[in-house]
Amino acid sequence: MKLNIILRNSCFAAAVAAMGLLTGCQPEEVTNGNALTMADMDASFTAVSTDGNNYVFTGSDDPNIQYHTWSYTSSVGASAVEARGAGNTKALTFVFPGTYTVQHRVVGRTAGTNFVSQQTIVVTNLLLGDNIVASPNFENAADWHVFNTSGTQTVSWAFNSGSATASGGVANNYTGQGIYQAVQVEAGTYLVDMHVEGPGGNDLMWFQVFTGTTQPVNGSDYGSDPTALLGLNTWAGCGVAPFNGMLATVGCVGTGSQVTFTQPGTIYLVIKTGTGANNGVNNITVSNVSMRKLP
Structure with a gap:
């Protein structure tokens, strides 16, 4: 000092x-x-x-x-x-x-x-509460639920040892797939983030993270309410080149990693990805998913 x-x-x-x-x-x-x-x-x-x-x-x-x-x-x-x-x-x-x-x-x-x-x-430390995400490194795949967002399903998630990887998609299919889990929150502000890695892609590839009060439904898109917190979006300029880091750092869309709840209850942490053109979702690997309360 x-x-x-x-x-x-x-x-x-x-x-x-x-x-x-x-x-x-x-x-x-x-x-x-x-x-x-x-x-x-x-x-x-x-x-x-x-x-x-x-x-x-x-x-x-x-x-x-x-x-x-x-x-x-x-x-x-x-x-x-x-x-x-x-x-x-x-x-x-x-x-x-x-x-x-x-x-x-x-x-x-x-x-x-x-x-x-x-x-x-x-x-040097970020002072946060405990991580309320179950299986943040996908230790138990049963803690995560898979849902299709729309279209003929060609994007899929694979659960690995310590991570999960999204890939797939065909030209002009405009399809996607998401994963989610229910978490219990208190009133207050939480910090949401995760590690993402991939070789990059193009042609309308997206990757988004949400916290909403409504449960995702298979076959329906998710995201008109609420707005994405964090994300990659090739037409917005991120996710085109290879990336490897925390999403709050390498992403370029969304309202930010902090989300505030006015009352306690159940919310859904949703991660979805998809594509609309030629190259599909090019192996986006996710790990270290965290949602921690600020003091």
Whole structure:
């Protein structure tokens, strides 16, 4: 962790200004013998974490400190501030990987003198709940159900050891096949993702992921409600070249990997793929399917 110390001081001018003797003041260094300001106070703090996401920060318990203020900003856009009145200990949870700058301000009992220190915390873990997907690597094929989306069926899923692969399709057939499972969710936001790998394809190949409240029906398409979260789509520009990575990274369609539910219940995690032209679905292999709740 990188420790940066910043010192600031405010001056005691309110009473003097009220008498018309002074209209403003600028920050100044604390110097010995200035009766209007506190002596230097210790704004440094320690940072302790057991898992790399949850931290406890502890500052000085100097009785000359009137109050503490804790705040942070981050490289992922998150920020938080606890205003005046905070104690010398602060617990913070950092959900997303990134660099977080934590700032601690102590304010003295005389003249509002304040000192600030900060530390830089680098978070590498994504803090999520347990994976609620059964057989995320298709350990038990019975946890997944297969359904045809439309047309004369020529696309199919094969369950492998540790993955599942979709392939097939003929010219101008516009057909597809999906797999799904029911999962129980709580109210809140979940992060959905999976690893996908393939040599790439063209001619109207698609691959989409949904979370919906309606159960898929064999012979019917799925996706007008809800909208796809993640996906590959050759006419949108992804899935043409070889790909190998998490779908949220290599995909180019959908609303994003986060989905929010306002109440608990049963939803259906649906993965479907298909084609409409010459080359079909060119061996898209799926593994590490995950659906985890954000704190």
